Amino acid sequence: MILLIIGLLIFSLFSYFAYLIFVKPYVRNKWYVKQYGKICKPIYYPILGNIKFVRESFKKYGDSLQWIRELLKNDNDVQFLIGYNNIHIVDAQLAKDITLNNLQNIRKDMGMQFGDLLFKQGIVFSEGEKWKKQRQILSHSFSFDVLKNRVSKINNIVKEMINKIQIEEGKPTKIVTECTKITAEVVLRSFFGERFSQQQHKGINLGIYLAQLLLSVFDQTRRLRMLIPSFFFPKFMSKIFADEKYYEVQKNCIEFRQLIEKEVNLRIENYDQNKTQKDFLDILVDEYKLNYSKNDGKVEEYITKESIIHQFIVFFFAGMDTTGNLTGIMLYWVSKRKDIYEKLVQEIKSVFGQNKDPEINDEQLKKLNYCHMFIQECLRYHCPAMLLFTRRAERDFYIGDNILVQKGMQVNISLHGVLRREKYFQNPDEFIPERFSEENKKNINHLAFIPFSSGPKNCIGQHMALIEAKIILVQFILNFDITNNENVPLKMDSNSLYCPVNDELLFLKRKQ
Numbered sequence: 001m002i003l004l005i006i007g008l009l010i011f012s013l014f015s016y017f018a019y020l021i022f023v024k025p026y027v028r029n030k031w032y033v034k035q036y037g038k039i040c041k042p043i044y045y046p047i048l049g050n051i052k053f054v055r056e057s058f059k060k061y062g063d064s065l066q067w068i069r070e071l072l073k074n075d076n077d078v079q080f081l082i083g084y085n086n087i088h089i090v091d092a093q094l095a096k097d098i099t100l101n102n103l104q105n106i107r108k109d110m111g112m113q114f115g116d117l118l119f120k121q122g123i124v125f126s127e128g129e130k131w132k133k134q135r136q137i138l139s140h141s142f143s144f145d146v147l148k149n150r151v152s153k154i155n156n157i158v159k160e161m162i163n164k165i166q167i168e169e170g171k172p173t174k175i176v177t178e179c180t181k182i183t184a185e186v187v188l189r190s191f192f193g194e195r196f197s198q199q200q201h202k203g204i205n206l207g208i209y210l211a212q213l214l215l216s217v218f219d220q221t222r223r224l225r226m227l228i229p230s231f232f233f234p235k236f237m238s239k240i241f242a243d244e245k246y247y248e249v250q251k252n253c254i255e256f257r258q259l260i261e262k263e264v265n266l267r268i269e270n271y272d273q274n275k276t277q278k279d280f281l282d283i284l285v286d287e288y289k290l291n292y293s294k295n296d297g298k299v300e301e302y303i304t305k306e307s308i309i310h311q312f313i314v315f316f317f318a319g320m321d322t323t324g325n326l327t328g329i330m331l332y333w334v335s336k337r338k339d340i341y342e343k344l345v346q347e348i349k350s351v352f353g354q355n356k357d358p359e360i361n362d363e364q365l366k367k368l369n370y371c372h373m374f375i376q377e378c379l380r381y382h383c384p385a386m387l388l389f390t391r392r393a394e395r396d397f398y399i400g401d402n403i404l405v406q407k408g409m410q411v412n413i414s415l416h417g418v419l420r421r422e423k424y425f426q427n428p429d430e431f432i433p434e435r436f437s438e439e440n441k442k443n444i445n446h447l448a449f450i451p452f453s454s455g456p457k458n459c460i461g462q463h464m465a466l467i468e469a470k471i472i473l474v475q476f477i478l479n480f481d482i483t484n485n486e487n488v489p490l491k492m493d494s495n496s497l498y499c500p501v502n503d504e505l506l507f508l509k510r511k512q
């Protein structure tokens with residue numbers, strides 16, 4: 001009898017999982033296709049989900065996102081793909097409908113280990129009023145008019161970091177790695193100023209240490225051992241499956257946080273209201289102090305010390321890797337396409353003359369029209385962000401022409417599904433900076449050029465990214481001869497970002 005009950009229990013459990021994994025998504029996908037016809041494409045694959053398409057695409061094309069481009073080729077009707085419990089938006093109008101009109105219906109899924117320690121209170125994962133207030137404090141500092149006063153500082157950091165690049169004769173340079181060291185330093189010093197940023201932690205430069213720490217957090221999140229328990233009761237199950245490696249990363253996160261906390265406390269204790277050259281931490285401390293005195297010694301949730309610590313880590317991870325990948329890829333195109341290289345050199349000469357070590361200012365940056373078009377094409381063609389952060393539907397809601405998004409579904413906006421689509425860009429798989437010229441850009445649907453997303457939660461750092469990208473481009477072209485490494489073809493994978501698998505893509509030779 002007992003055996004029979006145990007057998008029945010196992011059978012029921014098995015049937016339930018089989019229903020969840022195979023039957024429910026199959027039935028739902030059939031329903032979507034029947035309901036919405038050719039605007040919907042099912043991409044369901046049991047157990048492996050999207051991983052199957054991504055892996056096969058990488059094997060076949062050396063590009064893990066090519067599958068989505070192939071799927072949409074010659075098919076302008078498709079607006080969304082439907083997978084295992086997720087809806088994948090590939091239409092510019094629908095993307096706007098979500099990022100602009102449905103913020104109240106969706107919530108970002110953090111889906112990362114140690115999020116409570118590092119990110120949760122920062123702007124990226126905040127919602128509602130808390131997010132609004134955090135965005136308000138920082139928006140002004142990230143406007144172009146304020147950032148233009150930082151151009152000279154950013155230029156100095158870029159020059160300093162470029163001088164440190166070690167080049168061995170005959171050996172290729174890991175270009176994304178080198179660019180990411182520069183962009184890490186720019187975010188670090190923009191947030192904390194010079195004094196704190198020049199410290200070391202465990203004998204390593206702070207920016208490099210944090211970049212490595214974040215990488216270990218992403219690796220930890222992706223480990224199969226941690227991935228499986230993350231589906232059910234993630235907090236509880238992570239602890240059950242945790243091993244030595246997990247606790248080591250956790251310890252490193254705690255230690256690094258303590259270092260930042262000390263600096264935040266120091267800045268609060270030695271508060272100087274009249275400081276003229278403010279970094280981002282000063283701006284947050286101003287708000288902390290204001291809120292503290294307004295609320296008789298208490299602070300609201302949006303500006304606690306904890307949220308300031310998380311804010312820094314969020315800005316660092318949002319600003320370092322993205323811009324590092326963009327600039328690395330830009331230099332790859334410079335090395336690959338002689339015609340583009342020559343146009344860039346010509347324009348840089350016309351703006352800076354024969355000066356090999358210019359003090360770059362914002363007026364000069366504005367004159368770099370071809371550089372701007374080139375950067376925009378890099379953002380379109382190789383946008384470092386593949387998707388927006390996954391959102392989850394908080395309730396049933398409708399988008400576009402009565403398309404149902406069911407409560408609990410994951411909502412993905414595929415930037416590459418839009419940016420590399422024939423429907424929006426002529427010859428989307430060709431690299432053509434001129435498509436963004438004054439004359440041609442009239443033909444571009446502005447809703448479709450969304451490398452920085454759209455709506456109120458778009459990228460707050462986009463002007464800073466473009467300023468950095470232009471300065472890095474100018475400085476590399478002025479300082480180096482750049483040639484392509486024919487032995488390493490560009491292969492793109494999608495990890496936390498869309499990035500080259502092997503970034504030894506070019507040779508640098510310092511100009512005399």
Ligand code: HEM
Pocket residue numbers: 123124125135187314315316318319320322323326383384385387388389390451452453456457458459460461462464465
């Ligand atoms: C090429 C460079 C960059 C790209 C392609 C990029 C892309 C994006 C995208 C697509 C989003 C929207 C994410 C979502 O809603 O799921 C975003 C948000 C954000 N980005 Fe960037 N970004 C770049 C550089 C930067 C830089 C330099 C910073 C700051 C130093 C930054 C800070 C942020 C922050 C704080 C958010 C969250 C904004 C909010 O939720 O209100 N990003 N970025």
